[in-house]
Amino acid sequence: MLAEPTDLLRLIAVPAFGWAAWRDVRTRRLPNRLWYPLLAVGVLALLWDVRTHLPVAGIDDRLFLVRVGVSLLVVVPLAYGLWWMGGFGGADAKALMTLALLFPTYPVYYLPWGAYPRVETTLGVFSMTILTNAVLVGVAYPVYLGVRNALRGDLSRLMCFGRRVDVGALPTEHGRLFEDEGGYTRNGLDLDALRMYLRWRGTTLAALRAAPTTHRDPESVGETGDPTDGAVDDDGRERGDASDDPTDGAVDDAEFDDPWAAERFLDEIDGSAYGTTPEKLREGLEVVTTEETVWLSPGIPFIVPVFLGLCVALAYGDLLFALLRAVGLV
CATH class of the missing domain: 1.20.120.1220 (Four Helix Bundle (Hemerythrin (Met), subunit A))
Known part of the structure; x- marks a missing residue:
């Protein structure tokens, strides 16, 4: 038997x-x-x-x-x-x-x-x-991550704990940023929360990167949409239409009461967006709109x-x- x-x-x-x-x-x-x-x-x-x-x-x-x-x-x-x-x-x-x-x-x-x-x-x-x-x-x-990063030339104190990815790939990646405005952090923005924010705002990461100054202005947020739960779309594409967004330069780089409308976003959605705070969201948005590559947690x-x-x-x-x-x- x-x-x-x-x-x-x-x-x-x-x-x-x-x-x-x-x-x-x-x-x-x-x-x-x-x-x-x-x-x-x-x-x-x-x-x-x-x-x-x-x-x-x-x-x-x-x-x-x-x-x-x-x-x-x-x-x-x-x-x-x-x-x-x-x-x-x-x-x-x-x-x-x-x-x-x-x-x-x-x-x-x-x-x-x-x-x-x-x-x-x-x-x-x-x-x-x-x-x-x-x-x-x-x-x-x-151990695998460390060897992989070493072979790619990505030498860092994070090389055994994360991987460097192009910012443009973040909408279809999983994990958490290992960076904020102050440098390395173990408690960066969750990418599911980033996708929730983009869907709520009805835009794309590419649009934010093209006009970060304009998007910092909370008044630039018009009609909002369903943030969903932040899952990656089956087709792997970003939601939203970048062509509908204003170009950078429409608003000067002023101090806003609620930059990026981060507080409004968290107040309007159900739940906490994976533990995201307004400060964490703002710092994550500053990173992904100014850097070309970022360190990301493995997300396995x-x-x-x-x-x-x-x-x-x-x-x-x-x-x-x-x-x-x-x-x-x-």
Whole structure:
């Protein structure tokens, strides 16, 4: 037999999370309907497995229940807590919670050349293995960024944490600016908030760059539009019509009460535009209208290392446990 029926059923997570990783990279948006069928499979498979371990008659049955308890009572609250503290996005937390239900214990798959996963931890909580694998994969990404930037000649103290991009590409990029008017910052303008502002104003980044002095004047804002949630359009193009914007020079470089109409924008929209303040928006707009290239945070969603961590866990097991065992710590 290749595997237990419940473990075979759980493999639906592989294509589902593969699609989620691809979509999250492309749009940074995952529909809630993705998780419902996976949760249903998890509940069904877990109930069937629990049935085979009742009544509790031996050490294997007790270990099974302990592992299920750790997965549901430790991994799920951990994912929620990281989301609550701002360390995870909502989709990241939902992904880990779903995996905690789907894979509370190690599955076993028998192939002609061996059984997989190859390495199992002493604890034996598979969702924890996926999480530790994902963290290790995520830690490797800064190394990749550093090498990539070095090869491109982009040497900076940010070279392991971000990438330099052309300002003209920002409308289809994801992430957060690593620059403000004062130089480098780790809390720059979110590009989703920038897209929300442009759509609210009914213009484009190219138009702002062509006439920054005029656009600083809050009186230049006419009828406003729907800011949306800042997602990148499917066609990858900017919304708005630059030809309708006034040219620079119509207004002198005066001091305005609300430069760029930043306060008005945040007052009129629903929500906080990803934590944006009027000052942060103004500083971000000054950067993107005066610079040709900017440093940008990687913008790689955690779903990607989670998917890779799942694949590695199924094919090999726990990378951290294997490393610790290799150096004699376990």
